[in-house]
Amino acid sequence: MKIKNQNITKPKPEPLQLLKYNKSVPTRVGIISLAGFSMAIISLILQLLNYGAINVLGRKQLALVQLSSGDTILAASVEPQSRSNEVIKKFVSDTFIKMFNWDGLLQTSNEKGESITKQDTGVDVGRIERSNGRVATKAYEAAFAISENQNFRAAFLRKLAQMTPAEIFNGNAQVSLIPRFVSEPRQIKNGKWEIDFIGTLVTFTREDNAGNGISFNKTITVEAVSTPKVIPNGTSDMARKIYQARQSGLEITQIIDLNYASRKR
Numbered sequence: 217m218k219i220k221n222q223n224i225t226k227p228k229p230e231p232l233q234l235l236k237y238n239k240s241v242p243t244r245v246g247i248i249s250l251a252g253f254s255m256a257i258i259s260l261i262l263q264l265l266n267y268g269a270i271n272v273l274g275r276k277q278l279a280l281v282q283l284s285s286g287d288t289i290l291a292a293s294v295e296p297q298s299r300s301n302e303v304i305k306k307f308v309s310d311t312f313i314k315m316f317n318w319d320g321l322l323q324t325s326n327e328k329g330e331s332i333t334k335q336d337t338g339v340d341v342g343r344i345e346r347s348n349g350r351v352a353t354k355a356y357e358a359a360f361a362i363s364e365n366q367n368f369r370a371a372f373l374r375k376l377a378q379m380t381p382a383e384i385f386n387g388n389a390q391v392s393l394i395p396r397f398v399s400e401p402r403q404i405k406n407g408k409w410e411i412d413f414i415g416t417l418v419t420f421t422r423e424d425n426a427g428n429g430i431s432f433n434k435t436i437t438v439e440a441v442s443t444p445k446v447i448p449n450g451t452s453d454m455a456r457k458i459y460q461a462r463q464s465g466l467e468i469t470q471i472i473d474l475n476y477a478s479r480k481r
Contacts, residue, residue: 297407297440299466304401307361307464308411308436314358315376316393316417316432320384322353338385341373348382355380360461363439363469372471381419389421393432407440412474437470 322336338350351359351373359376362369383389399412413436418429443462451459 296442299407299409299440299464301401303464304409304411304438304466305398307466308413308438308468309395309398311358311361311461311468312413312415312434312436313393313395315355316391318352318355318380318384318391320352320387320390335387336385338380341370341377344374344378347374347378348380348385349377350382350385351376351380352384357457358461360458361466361468363467365469368469383421389419391417391419393417394429401438404437408437408469409439410435410437410470412436414474433474435472435474436468438466439469440465441467 320336321333323331323333326332336353339353339356340349341351341356343349355376356373359369359373362372381389381391384391393415394417395413395415397412397414401409401411403409413432413434415432416429417432418427420427441462443465444459445463447456447459
């Protein structure tokens with residue numbers, strides 16, 4: 217008995233289709249695809265957030281810095297022209313206290329390197345009308361925080377000599393600056409601020425121990441500057457004092473009387 221060969225038609229394989237319109241897929245496949253797509257989106261968002269956080273930390277990374285005194289502080293990197301309000305306020309307050317406190321005494325060292333106190337004879341800055349031409353040594357050193365532009369520091373020192381009583385240098389008088397208020401800095405432009413300082417200058421003499429006070433209210437303009445963070449070995453004493461006065465990365469560019477009327481508007 218012979219079996220005849222019959223032509224059997226095989227079904228043609230259907231080409232793979234991906235999300236073709238009007239074609240349905242099993243529910244399980246759809247859920248898996250949607251879950252995978254959602255995880256990819258979440259992963260991308262997390263990577264973007266991680267990149268942003270790393271970028272911010274890179275600009276404002278905290279570091280532990282050891283000072284020459286042995287103390288350690290936390291420091292954060294900032295933009296070259298950026299200064300915090302706290303740094304600006306401390307710079308202005310410390311500088312003015314050093315420039316306007318005159319006790320007539322000077323700390324120095326003897327031949328054995330021992331610390332001693334002696335009478336301050338002052339620093340001659342040039343005589344002008346009604347002036348003895350001298351300022352206290354500590355005030356002279358603190359004044360390096362003032363800008364040299366247009367000879368501002370030298371002009372300020374000559375004005376300061378007018379205010380300094382001659383009795384300071386023979387031990388018959390002392391002057392103290394009493395701060396009452398230091399405002400928050402107001403930014404004028406990038407790297408430049410103004411700040412108000414309200415205080416009282418009190419003069420004490422041998423004849424008047426109660427003291428005589430006068431108002432001392434100023435508006436100070438400061439600008440950001442670059443200054444060495446580490447003073448190299450072998451630096452002269454004068455250069456070292458200049459760098460120390462400007463170690464906050466700021467300098468004073470203007471000092472004017474405080475205008476209360478303009479502050480009330």
